[in-house]
Amino acid sequence: MQNIKEYMKAVGQAARAASRHMALADTAAKNLALNATAEFIRKRKALLIAENAKDVEAAKANGLDAASIDRLTLNDKTIHSMADGLEQIAQLPDPIGEISELKYRPTGIQVGKMRVPLGVIGIIYESRPNVTADAAGLCIKSGNACILRGGSEAIYSNRAIAECVQQGLKAADLPAAAVQVVNITDRAAVGELITMKEYVDVIVPRGGKSLIARISEEAKVPVIKHLDGVCHVYIDDEADLDKAIRIADNAKTQRYGVCNAMETLLVAQSVAADVLPRLCAIYLNKGVELRGDESERALVPQMKIATEEDWYTEYLAPILAVRIVAGLDEAIEHIATYGSQHTDSIVTENYTKAMRFLREVDSSSVMVNASTRFADGFEYGLGAEIGISTDKIHARGPVGLEGLTSQKYIVLGSGQVRN
Amino acid sequence: MQNIKEYMKAVGQAARAASRHMALADTAAKNLALNATAEFIRKRKALLIAENAKDVEAAKANGLDAASIDRLTLNDKTIHSMADGLEQIAQLPDPIGEISELKYRPTGIQVGKMRVPLGVIGIIYESRPNVTADAAGLCIKSGNACILRGGSEAIYSNRAIAECVQQGLKAADLPAAAVQVVNITDRAAVGELITMKEYVDVIVPRGGKSLIARISEEAKVPVIKHLDGVCHVYIDDEADLDKAIRIADNAKTQRYGVCNAMETLLVAQSVAADVLPRLCAIYLNKGVELRGDESERALVPQMKIATEEDWYTEYLAPILAVRIVAGLDEAIEHIATYGSQHTDSIVTENYTKAMRFLREVDSSSVMVNASTRFADGFEYGLGAEIGISTDKIHARGPVGLEGLTSQKYIVLGSGQVRN
Numbered sequence: 120m121q122n123i124k125e126y127m128k129a130v131g132q133a134a135r136a137a138s139r140h141m142a143l144a145d146t147a148a149k150n151l152a153l154n155a156t157a158e159f160i161r162k163r164k165a166l167l168i169a170e171n172a173k174d175v176e177a178a179k180a181n182g183l184d185a186a187s188i189d190r191l192t193l194n195d196k197t198i199h200s201m202a203d204g205l206e207q208i209a210q211l212p213d214p215i216g217e218i219s220e221l222k223y224r225p226t227g228i229q230v231g232k233m234r235v236p237l238g239v240i241g242i243i244y245e246s247r248p249n250v251t252a253d254a255a256g257l258c259i260k261s262g263n264a265c266i267l268r269g270g271s272e273a274i275y276s277n278r279a280i281a282e283c284v285q286q287g288l289k290a291a292d293l294p295a296a297a298v299q300v301v302n303i304t305d306r307a308a309v310g311e312l313i314t315m316k317e318y319v320d321v322i323v324p325r326g327g328k329s330l331i332a333r334i335s336e337e338a339k340v341p342v343i344k345h346l347d348g349v350c351h352v353y354i355d356d357e358a359d360l361d362k363a364i365r366i367a368d369n370a371k372t373q374r375y376g377v378c379n380a381m382e383t384l385l386v387a388q389s390v391a392a393d394v395l396p397r398l399c400a401i402y403l404n405k406g407v408e409l410r411g412d413e414s415e416r417a418l419v420p421q422m423k424i425a426t427e428e429d430w431y432t433e434y435l436a437p438i439l440a441v442r443i444v445a446g447l448d449e450a451i452e453h454i455a456t457y458g459s460q461h462t463d464s465i466v467t468e469n470y471t472k473a474m475r476f477l478r479e480v481d482s483s484s485v486m487v488n489a490s491t492r493f494a495d496g497f498e499y500g501l502g503a504e505i506g507i508s509t510d511k512i513h514a515r516g517p518v519g520l521e522g523l524t525s526q527k528y529i530v531l532g533s534g535q536v537r538n
Numbered sequence: 539m540q541n542i543k544e545y546m547k548a549v550g551q552a553a554r555a556a557s558r559h560m561a562l563a564d565t566a567a568k569n570l571a572l573n574a575t576a577e578f579i580r581k582r583k584a585l586l587i588a589e590n591a592k593d594v595e596a597a598k599a600n601g602l603d604a605a606s607i608d609r610l611t612l613n614d615k616t617i618h619s620m621a622d623g624l625e626q627i628a629q630l631p632d633p634i635g636e637i638s639e640l641k642y643r644p645t646g647i648q649v650g651k652m653r654v655p656l657g658v659i660g661i662i663y664e665s666r667p668n669v670t671a672d673a674a675g676l677c678i679k680s681g682n683a684c685i686l687r688g689g690s691e692a693i694y695s696n697r698a699i700a701e702c703v704q705q706g707l708k709a710a711d712l713p714a715a716a717v718q719v720v721n722i723t724d725r726a727a728v729g730e731l732i733t734m735k736e737y738v739d740v741i742v743p744r745g746g747k748s749l750i751a752r753i754s755e756e757a758k759v760p761v762i763k764h765l766d767g768v769c770h771v772y773i774d775d776e777a778d779l780d781k782a783i784r785i786a787d788n789a790k791t792q793r794y795g796v797c798n799a800m801e802t803l804l805v806a807q808s809v810a811a812d813v814l815p816r817l818c819a820i821y822l823n824k825g826v827e828l829r830g831d832e833s834e835r836a837l838v839p840q841m842k843i844a845t846e847e848d849w850y851t852e853y854l855a856p857i858l859a860v861r862i863v864a865g866l867d868e869a870i871e872h873i874a875t876y877g878s879q880h881t882d883s884i885v886t887e888n889y890t891k892a893m894r895f896l897r898e899v900d901s902s903s904v905m906v907n908a909s910t911r912f913a914d915g916f917e918y919g920l921g922a923e924i925g926i927s928t929d930k931i932h933a934r935g936p937v938g939l940e941g942l943t944s945q946k947y948i949v950l951g952s953g954q955v956r957n
Contacts, residue, residue, distance in 0.1 A: 139874070143898060216897060222919065228908050230918045233896065237930050320930055341760060341931045362953035369955030455558070464949075477652065477948050478635060479562060489647050489951025498956070499649045499947065500641065511656050511739055512760045513932040516947040528918065528935040529896050530883075532908025534781035536788030537917070 123303055127311035130266055131318025133296035134239045138264035140294050142236045146213040148291045149259055153209040156287025157202035160252065163283060164198050170279040171248065178246070178272045191246045191273055201252040201280070204503075208256040211502040214520045215262040218529065228535050232526040236262035238320035240523060241312045242505075243334060245326040246270030251280045254323075255298045257505050259288070261523040264297045266319065268312055271304035278302070313338040323518075325506055328433075343514055343522065345507045347433045347459035348378030350491040353450040353476070354394055355467035356387035362488055363466040364398050369490040370464065372405050376435045378507060379462050379484075379494040383430060383440040385450045391443045395419055402439060411441040430457040447472050451479050458482060460509050462494040483509055483516035542722055546730035549685055550737025552715035553658045557683035559713045561655045565632040567710045568678055572628040575706025576621040579671065582702060583617050589698040590667065597665070597691045610665045610692055620671040620699070623922075627675040630921040633939045634681040637948065647954050651945040655681035657739035659942060660731045661924075662753060664745040665689030670699045673742075674717045676924050678707070680942040683716045685738065687731055690723035697721070732757040742937075744925055747852075762933055762941065764926045766852045766878035767797030769910040772869040772895070773813060774886035775806035781907055782885040783817050788909040789883065791824050795854045797926060798881050798903075798913040802849060802859040804869045810862045814838055821858060830860040849876040866891050870898050877901060879928050881913040902928055902935035 141149075160167065171193040178188050214234050221231030240263050242254045251267055258265035269277045281300040288295050301308050313322050313334055322342045324334045335342045352370050354363040370381035386395055391414075399409055399419040409415075410425035422441065429440040430453070444450045447465075454463050464486035465476040473487045484494040494517065496504025501519030508514045514522035560568075579586065590612040597607050633653050640650030659682050661673045670686055677684035688696045700719040707714050720727050732741050732753055741761045743750045754761045771789050773782040789800035805814055810833075818828055818838040828834075829844035841860065848859040849872070863869045866884075873882050883905035884895040892906045903913040913936065915923025920938030927933045933941035 139900075142900065224917065224919055226912070226917065228912055228917075230912075233904075235900065235930075339755075359953065365953060365955050373956055481558075481561065481654065482946065484947040484949060485652075486949035487951060488953050489949045490955045492956035493645070493647055493649075493949055493951075493954070494947070498643065498645065498647075500643055511654075511944040515944050525930040525934050527901065528903040528913070530903060530905035530908045530912055532906060532912075534778065534784060534907050535912070536784050536909045537792055537911040 123305055123307045124311055126303060127301070127308055127315065128318070130299050130301065131239070131315045134264040134266050134299060135318050137294040137296040138236070138238045141259070141262045141264050141297050142215070144262060144293055148293055149213065149262070150209040152259055152287045152291035152293050153205045153256055155290035156252070156256070156284050157205040159283035159286045160198060160202045160205070160280070163279070164195065167193055167198055167276070167279050171276040173275040174246075174273050183272060187246060187272075191248065191276070193248055193276060197249055201249050204253055205256045208260050208503055211260060211520060213260065214524050221531070226535055226537075227533065229531040231529050233529050234524050235527050237523055237525055238263060239318055240265045241268065241319045241322045241340065242266070243268045243309060243312070243322065243324045243326070243330070244270065245330070246272040248273045248276035248280055250325060251277045251300065252284070254505060255281070255284045257503055257520060257523060259297065261520045263523055266299050266301060266312060268301040268309055274304055309334070310337065313340055313342075316340055323505055341513070343506065343508050343518060344510055345378070346509050348380070348461040349383065349431065349433050349457065349459040350379060350381050350461055351383050351385055351454050351458060351463045352381045352491060353385040353444075353447075353454075353463070353465045354387060354390065355465055355469065355472055356389040356446060357469040357472065358387075358390065358466040359468055360390065360394050363394060364401070366464065366466055366488065366490050367398055368401050370492055371402065371407060371439050372437070373490070373492050375437050377492070378433070379491050380435070381439070381491050382432065382434055383442065383457070385442055385444050385453060387446050387450075388443055392418055395441070399441075405437070407437040407439055409439055409441055414443050415441045433459070447475065451476065454480055454482070461507070462486065462491045464489060464491050483507065542724055542726045543730055545722060546720070546727055546734065547737070549718050549720065550658070550734045553683040553685050553718060554737045556713040556715035557655070557657045560678070560681045560683050560716050561634070561657075563681060563712055567712055568632065568681070569628040571678055571706045571710035571712050572624045572675055574709035575671070575675070575703050576624040578702035578705045579617060579621045579624070579699070582698070583614070586617055586695070586698050587612055589694040592694040593665075593692050602691060606665060606691075610667065610695070612667055612695060616668055620668050623672055624675045627679050627922055630679060630939060632679065633943050640950070645954055645956075646952065648950040650948050652948045653943050654946050656942055656944055657682060658737055659684045660687065660738045660741045660759065661685070662687045662728060662731070662741065662743045662745070662749070663689065664749070665691040667692045667695035667699055669744060670696045670719065671703070673924060674700070674703045676922055676939060676942060678716065680939045682942055685718050685720060685731060687720040687728055693723055728753070729756065732759055732761075735759055742924055760932070762925065762927050762937060763929055764797065765928050767799070767880040768802065768850065768852050768876065768878040769798060769800050769880055770802050770804055770873050770877060770882045771800045771910060772804040772863075772866075772873075772882070772884045773806060773809065774884055774888065774891055775808040775865060776888040776891065777806075777809065777885040778887055779809065779813050782813060783820070785883065785885055785907065785909050786817055787820050789911055790821065790826060790858050791856070792909070792911050794856050796911070797852070798910050799854070800858070800910050801851065801853055802861065802876070804861055804863050804872055806865050806869075807862055811837060814860070818860075824856070826856040826858055828858055828860055833862050834860045852878070866894065870895065873899055873901070880926070881905065881910045883908060883910050902926065
């Protein structure tokens with residue numbers, strides 16, 4: 120335990136020192152590091168697959184479930200896609216040093232803001248080796264140093280990928296300690312990482328709810344977190360029903376296991392008889408289990424009975440809770456009570472109701488006439504995404520490069536003093 | 539103790555409920571509440587002074603120091619200035635609902651950001667009753683609810699001011715619970731306030747270092763904090779020496795007890811003999827105690843000997859540490875080692891060195907040819923200031939109305955679904 124503390128302290132100190140270099144690195148050097156890393160990853164494909172095989176073998180021996188093993192496994196395609204991802208990050212504009220809002224004040228000074236890195240980012244994630252390359256890439260481009268703590272099942276893969284990143288940094292004459300993979304699989308290392316305030320500026324956990332809840336409970340370092348995605352689509356009585364059916368279908372069935380999939384469908388009373396049978400036929404045809412109360416089941420008899428718990432549930436599966444509401448007020452109230460402030464969408468042609476929904480629903484993404492599945496850094500044009508924040512402090516919604524930066528004030532004077 | 543827990547929970551629940559109303563309040567209602575509060579404060583001047591007298595009397599009986607009693611005391615002037623402050627906040631643009639960066643994406647959706655309140659702000663401050671009106675005003679205008687916990691020595695004054703605010707809220711048909719003063723002087727109430735994550739979104743402590751350090755150590759709720767202000771002015775070898783003397787004089791002596799006053803002066807070796815004797819004569823004439831090492835004392839014999847501790851110290855007093863450095867690199871290194879990331883200024887006519895200082899000094903305000911005393915919400919044009927953050931997460935530097943808000947994503951579609 121004492122050794123872990125010392126090891127993590129050394130990692131933290133090295134990261135802090137590297138972060139000062141990274142903050143001053145110019146755009147060309149950071150892009151060179153990203154592109155060189157991509158090249159190393161492509162070149163060392165055979166080695167990466169061999170190292171990954173050790174992880175996969177151990178995971179199978181330990182009886183890890185098939186889905187986890189699938190996420191753990193690297194192949195030709197996933198390796199190229201890691202390299203592609205790094206090259207895409209290199210293409211993005213450099214957020215660091217960007218000066219905005221530089222304005223003269225009556226005293227004659229010019230005041231503005233300059234975008235700066237946060238410093239050292241700790242990233243804690245499950246056994247998905249591609250996150251190692253992805254997170255390293257975002258941190259390099261945003262001028263931060265990072266400490267990566269991936270799932271212990273991926274330790275061989277992560278070390279091999281980190282080795283490529285470090286070669287990339289070296290090629291650009293940037294400090295190798297800018298990206299460090301925690302080499303200790305003991306959980307106590309996480310406990311250190313999330314409490315080393317002197318060395319770590321922010322923690323980004325990526326993974327299941329229980330992991331994130333535990334980390335934010337114990338952390339002393341600020342956490343950019345993403346808890347549940349209990350997303351809603353509300354079909355208003357003034358909805359274009361063709362749009363409504365297209366959006367509600369897509370929001371639920373385009374992909375099931377994702378945080379921006381709809382989990383509860385709300386339908387205005389006066390259009391329920393018109394829209395629910397048509398829409399539910401589509402769901403049932405795709406194998407989606409439907410859950411509702413008596414009034415919904417009267418329209419769609421195949422529906423199972425919903426319990427109070429259902430309205431709170433992020434299924435991440437082909438299951439959908441359905442509720443008929445009196446109208447907009449009840450829909451907003453339902454979302455406020457049961458939602459998770461992730462993503463909610465209204466389908467309506469009514470201007471005033473659209474504006475009210477946008478203003479009154481307190482979620483990180485609020486939409487009109489669009490599928491909740493658009494809540495995503497790439498779809499929003501951020502170019503990359505380190506996660507989706509359901510917090511309000513610092514970053515909200517999809518977090519791209521900007522979410523890993525801060526802004527300092529700059530003042531340009533010509534000898535001014537204060538009276 | 540159980541009673542305090544229950545009391546604070548009730549305060550938190552009421553604040554959370556009020557925050558939903560405040561988030562949707564329109565600009566006119568919020569301005570009406572602010573102006574009505576100002577009116578009540580002016581009308582009840584006699585009552586406020588009477589209530590304040592109880593606090594002042596108790597404070598004197600308890601042997602509070604003169605400076606603290608001075609900050610505690612309300613008079614005609616301070617009462618009018620509280621009212622003026624509220625009316626000024628009413629004049630500021632409403633940040634809430636502001637939509638920015640609304641852009642079309644290739645999929646046809648429009649993605650942008652809408653500014654929203656944080657929710658419930660907990661403000662913890664010392665025995666300065668004017669902060670009660672000031673903080674309440676900023677929270678009302680930014681659509682937040684707040685829980686105010688002022689120093690126990692000001693409890694009668696704070697209650698009387700809060701009563702005016704609540705009358706103001708009532709006049710605008712806004713919930714009185716939008717501004718609550720904690721009625722319990724027991725310190726355990728603070729412990730509850732900073733850990734009630736369900737009811738409080740952010741804590742803003744205003745006060746001494748030790749208070750803030752303790753709060754951020756124990757808080758479970760995010761804290762916008764302001765620790766030391768160890769501010770530097772660096773006089774470069776290519777400085778205009780007249781500007782340098784004017785700025786270094788102003789930064790130290792315009793006011794001593796403030797966080798943006800200079801505490802350490804750095805001077806480039808090659809101009810030290812020219813500038814230090816002239817500048818130090820001004821300081822000595824104003825009664826500023828100077829501290830330096832041998833090389834500085836060789837130029838200014840009246841200087842006392844500085845210890846290592848001096849370079850870290852925020853004097854908040856007529857004391858100044860002075861160090862001669864080789865040049866820009868050593869100045870930046872000194873600031874990185876001993877500074878507190880608050881405000882630092884370079885005096886130089888050299889473009890490249892000015893740009894390097896702006897980019898390389900990692901402080902919340904970085905200046906060229908201007909006095910550090912400008913680091914202030916009003917001077918920066920924020921119109922108001924709840925504090926100065928030395929954090930990097932969320933808000934950095936002077937925090938105005940915007941620092942009490944967040945941004946959510948909004949998506950405007952016309953039936954789009956994701957492929």
